[in-house]
Amino acid sequence: MILICLAFVLSAGLTLYFSHPKTFLCILDKPNERSLHEQPTPVTGGVAILLACAITLFLVDLFYFPIQDYSWLFFSCFLIAIISFIDDCRQIFIPYRLLIHCVAAILLLWNYDFGILFELEIPKFLQITISFLFIVWMTNLYNFMDGMDGFAGGMAIFGFGTFAILGGLADQQLFMWLNLIITSSVGGFLIFNFPPAKIFMGDVGASSLGFLAAAFSLWGNHDGIFSLWIALLIFSPFIVDATVTLLRRLLAGEKIWLAHKSHYYQRLVQIGWGHKRTVLWEYALM
Numbered sequence: 001m002i003l004i005c006l007a008f009v010l011s012a013g014l015t016l017y018f019s020h021p022k023t024f025l026c027i028l029d030k031p032n033e034r035s036l037h038e039q040p041t042p043v044t045g046g047v048a049i050l051l052a053c054a055i056t057l058f059l060v061d062l063f064y065f066p067i068q069d070y071s072w073l074f075f076s077c078f079l080i081a082i083i084s085f086i087d088d089c090r091q092i093f094i095p096y097r098l099l100i101h102c103v104a105a106i107l108l109l110w111n112y113d114f115g116i117l118f119e120l121e122i123p124k125f126l127q128i129t130i131s132f133l134f135i136v137w138m139t140n141l142y143n144f145m146d147g148m149d150g151f152a153g154g155m156a157i158f159g160f161g162t163f164a165i166l167g168g169l170a171d172q173q174l175f176m177w178l179n180l181i182i183t184s185s186v187g188g189f190l191i192f193n194f195p196p197a198k199i200f201m202g203d204v205g206a207s208s209l210g211f212l213a214a215a216f217s218l219w220g221n222h223d224g225i226f227s228l229w230i231a232l233l234i235f236s237p238f239i240v241d242a243t244v245t246l247l248r249r250l251l252a253g254e255k256i257w258l259a260h261k262s263h264y265y266q267r268l269v270q271i272g273w274g275h276k277r278t279v280l281w282e283y284a285l286m
Contacts, residue, residue, distance in 0.1 A: 007181050014047070017048075027042065045202060052188060053182060053185045056184075057181060076104040077211055109131060115128035138235075144242050144246075154279060157183050160213070163231075166220065189201060237286055265282060
C-alpha cells in the first residue's frame with residue numbers, strides 16, 4: 001500500500017512540476033483548428049506517469065516481487081515512450097512511428113506467450129497475428145482518443161484498476177500490483193488533467209498506456225485471469241469510438257492519418273457540452 005501511495009505522490013509532484021511552462025522538458029501543445037483546447041498547454045504529463053511507474057517498479061523489484069522476467073515488456077514500452085516523446089517534440093513521419101510500434105509488439109510477442117488466444121480455434125500463426133494487430137491498434141487508438149481533458153486518464157484508471165481487481169480475485173499478486181501502480185500513477189496525473197486541464201499526457205502517456213492496456217489484456221487472458229472479451233469490454237468506450245470513427249472516415253474517403261475532430265466525444269464538446277460534462281458522462285459509461 002505504501003508503494004501505491006508513493007506512485008500517486010510521485011506522479012502528482014512530477015505532473016505539477018511539468019505543468020509549469022518554464023520548467024525542464026517543457027513541450028507546449030499549441031491550439032489549432034483540430035484542437036479542443038484554447039491555450040498552449042504542456043504535454044509532458046505522460047513523462048510524469050512513466051517516471052512514477054518506473055521508480056515504484058524499481059522498489060517493487062527490490063523489496064517485494066522480482067520483475068526481471070518481464071523486462072521485455074518494460075523495454076517494449078520504453079521504445080514506445082521514446083518515439084512518442086520525439087513525436088511530441090517534433091512531428092515524426094508516421095511510418096517511422098508505426099514501425100517502432102510494430103517492433104515493440106513483436107518484441108512482446110516474441111518473448112512471451114501472450115499472443116496465444118485460447119478462445120479462438122484457429123491456427124497459432126493467426127492467433128499471434130491478431131494479437132500483433134491488437135497491440136498496434138490499441139497503442140494508436142489510445143492516442144487518437146486523448147483529445148479531451150480527463151478522458152484518457154479516466155479510462156486508464158477504470159481500465160487498469162479493473163485489471164488490478166480481477167488480478168486480486170484470481171490471486172495473481174504481481175499482475176494486480178503492476179496494474180495498481182499504473183492506476184495510482186495515472187491518478188496523480190489526473191488531478192491536474194481533469195477539466196480544465198493544466199497539462200496533457202501527450203503521445204508519451206497515451207501511446208504507452210495504450211500499449212500497456214493491450215499487453216495486460218493479453219497477459220490476463222493467457223494466464224486465465226479473465227477472457228480477452230472482458231478486456232475488450234473494459235476498454236470499449238475507447239475501442240468502439242476509435243474503430244467506428246476510423247471505419248467511417250475510410251468509407252468517406254478521408255485521409256485517416258490526418259488529425260480531425262470527428263470522434264463522438266469531440267462532437268459532444270463541440271455542440272456545447274463542454275469538457276467536464278462530456279468526460280463525466282464518459283466516466284458513467286465506463
